Amino acid sequence: MTVEGQRGLVVKAHLGYVKQQWGAEALRECCGHIGMGYDDIDEDEFYSRDVENAVLTWISRNKGMEHVQRSGHHGVMNLGVYSYLIPQKSIETIARVAEMSYMDTYNYGSIKVISNPREKTIFVQFVAKDRMPENCAAWLGAMQGIFDLAKVRGSVEHIRCVHKGDPLCEYRLRWR
Numbered sequence: 150m151t152v153e154g155q156r157g158l159v160v161k162a163h164l165g166y167v168k169q170q171w172g173a174e175a176l177r178e179c180c181g182h183i184g185m186g187y188d189d190i191d192e193d194e195f196y197s198r199d200v201e202n203a204v205l206t207w208i209s210r211n212k213g214m215e216h217v218q219r220s221g222h223h224g225v226m227n228l229g230v231y232s233y234l235i236p237q238k239s240i241e242t243i244a245r246v247a248e249m250s251y252m253d254t255y256n257y258g259s260i261k262v263i264s265n266p267r268e269k270t271i272f273v274q275f276v277a278k279d280r281m282p283e284n285c286a287a288w289l290g291a292m293q294g295i296f297d298l299a300k301v302r303g304s305v306e307h308i309r310c311v312h313k314g315d316p317l318c319e320y321r322l323r324w325r
């Protein structure tokens with residue numbers, strides 16, 4: 150049975166944010182918390198979602214939830230293998246790339262992009278059980294990263310959330 154999780158590159162992106170913000174000592178502390186060394190994590194291998202969640206929890210407890218959001222943003226700005234797909238692309242295309250990359254990067258849950266270019270609005274829905282508030286915050290930051298990648302001014306709202314009793318988490322992206 151496959152463990153639910155995400156590729157190591159996601160974990161490394163969050164750890165990279167920790168190092169960038171607070172330095173090598175914070176990175177060591179965070180790695181101690183998750184019980185793994187940064188260099189031991191293989192970007193392509195899948196790790197339990199407990200590992201990503203442990204990093205996000207370390208960030209939220211020690212630095213605040215707004216940094217979890219920023220770490221999600223940081224991850225999208227450092228997309229690695231997907232970055233070549235981004236330049237000159239529309240928001241809709243980037244959202245499609247996000248949809249594709251989710252399925253390649255996470256082996257649990259699902260993401261659905263509903264695009265309405267005429268209204269300059271996109272809805273992004275997440276279905277995954279046991280989402281933590283940290284996951285909602287990290288993805289909020291990641292959605293904001295889409296605008297920054299496209300160099301478009303826009304806003305993201307987390308309009309439906311499992312933590313408010315909704316059946317799924319949904320973000321609305323709007324731009325001018």
Ligand SMILES: [Zn+2]
Pocket residue numbers: 285307309310311312318319
């Ligand atoms: Zn949510």
